[in-house]
Amino acid sequence: MLLRGLTWLVLFQLLGTALNVLFLSMLPGPIIGMLLLFAFLLLRGEVGEPLSEAAGGLLRYLPLLLVPPAVGVMVYAEQIVADFWALAGALGLSLLVSLLFAGWLMQKLIDRQARRGEQS
Amino acid sequence: MSPPWQAAMQAVIHHPLFGVGITLAVYQLALAAYERTRWVFLQPVLVSMTVLIGVLLAAGLSYQEYRDSTFLLSVLLGPTTVALAVPLFLNLKRIRQLFWPTLITLLLAGLLATVLGVALAWAFGAERMMLMTLAPKSVTSPIAMLVAEQIGGVAALAAVFVLITGVLGAICGPELLRGIGVRHPAAQGMALGITAHAVGTARALQEGEESGAFAALAMSLMGVLTAVLLPLAVALIA
Numbered sequence: 576m577l578l579r580g581l582t583w584l585v586l587f588q589l590l591g592t593a594l595n596v597l598f599l600s601m602l603p604g605p606i607i608g609m610l611l612l613f614a615f616l617l618l619r620g621e622v623g624e625p626l627s628e629a630a631g632g633l634l635r636y637l638p639l640l641l642v643p644p645a646v647g648v649m650v651y652a653e654q655i656v657a658d659f660w661a662l663a664g665a666l667g668l669s670l671l672v673s674l675l676f677a678g679w680l681m682q683k684l685i686d687r688q689a690r691r692g693e694q695s
Numbered sequence: 696m697s698p699p700w701q702a703a704m705q706a707v708i709h710h711p712l713f714g715v716g717i718t719l720a721v722y723q724l725a726l727a728a729y730e731r732t733r734w735v736f737l738q739p740v741l742v743s744m745t746v747l748i749g750v751l752l753a754a755g756l757s758y759q760e761y762r763d764s765t766f767l768l769s770v771l772l773g774p775t776t777v778a779l780a781v782p783l784f785l786n787l788k789r790i791r792q793l794f795w796p797t798l799i800t801l802l803l804a805g806l807l808a809t810v811l812g813v814a815l816a817w818a819f820g821a822e823r824m825m826l827m828t829l830a831p832k833s834v835t836s837p838i839a840m841l842v843a844e845q846i847g848g849v850a851a852l853a854a855v856f857v858l859i860t861g862v863l864g865a866i867c868g869p870e871l872l873r874g875i876g877v878r879h880p881a882a883q884g885m886a887l888g889i890t891a892h893a894v895g896t897a898r899a900l901q902e903g904e905e906s907g908a909f910a911a912l913a914m915s916l917m918g919v920l921t922a923v924l925l926p927l928a929v930a931l932i933a
Contacts, residue, residue, distance in 0.1 A: 665829060
């Protein structure tokens with residue numbers, strides 16, 4: 576079961592890679608694969624047992640898979656130090672503003688929808 | 696150390712499985728530490744990264760060699776990114792009622808989070824490579840890394856920016872949101888999912904079921920939108 580789901584995932588990834596080379600050079604292969612799988616799920620209307628098992632298994636270990644690429648920071652220590660304050664300021668401030676904006680906007684829109692619902 | 700010991704040590708350090716071995720070991724230790732303490736700053740990826748850099752420096756291994764010896768792990772990142780379509784599909788089924796509020800918030804707030812980050816870093820004088828790395832900071836790591844690489848940034852740095860953003864958002868997000876009068880669980884979840892991706896989603900789940908579901912949805916939609924639109928936008932502007 577697990578292997579069948581894994582085969583599907585690899586198949587969609589390879590399909591994505593082929594499309595990336597053929598037409599869509601601005602989108603990475605795995606992203607195209609994800610969009611294709613999503614479209615496939617929408618058409619099918621449900622997630623099959625093998626696929627959900629394989630996806631769940633892989634996603635559970637996603638943080639582990641991200642460790643080796645993250646270690647690559649050691650190569651860029653100098654650039655980080657050079658731009659440290661610009662980076663810290665940009666990350667912190669933009670997070671703060673957009674987080675509050677997102678919450679506020681969603682709350683307003685929900686309130687408005689609720690009021691509309693009462694009127695009609 | 697006598698020569699045979701040294702030879703054995705060298706053989707172990709340069710074995711093609713050494714990278715996988717230490718990564719697995721360190722990650723499990725970091726995970727255990729996080730589960731024991733439940734302290735947000737102890738994100739397993741962040742802790743493992745720091746410890747592994749220390750180990751590599753101590754053993755005198757280059758990042759290139761470590762990278763080659765962890766091929767077994769990194770090759771799985773592609774199929775795992777594809778697998779993100781499954782939670783996206785499952786979450787999408789939940790929002791029928793709040794479809795328009797969700798969509799509008801996602802588009803406007805997602806745009807703001809991305810543009811503001813890049814604009815601020817540019818105003819503070821960061822280089823172009825850093826700007827491109829910063830752009831996908833609000834998205835879940837595998838997507839952010841792919842996108843950063845695609846638009847001329849650095850995948851490794853993107854992963855770190857993503858983590859820092861997520862941890863910050865998860866720590867102070869809920870308090871701040873309540874402070875400005877955002878009470879609806881869906882609104883709190885959306886805000887956390889859009890800006891603080893997976894870490895924010897975990898936090899939203901602690902707040903409640905509905906909040907968690909919206910955070911997960913916001914995270915997956917934000918990821919897909921960024922993956923599709925950001926490379927296009929960069930190609931158009933540059």
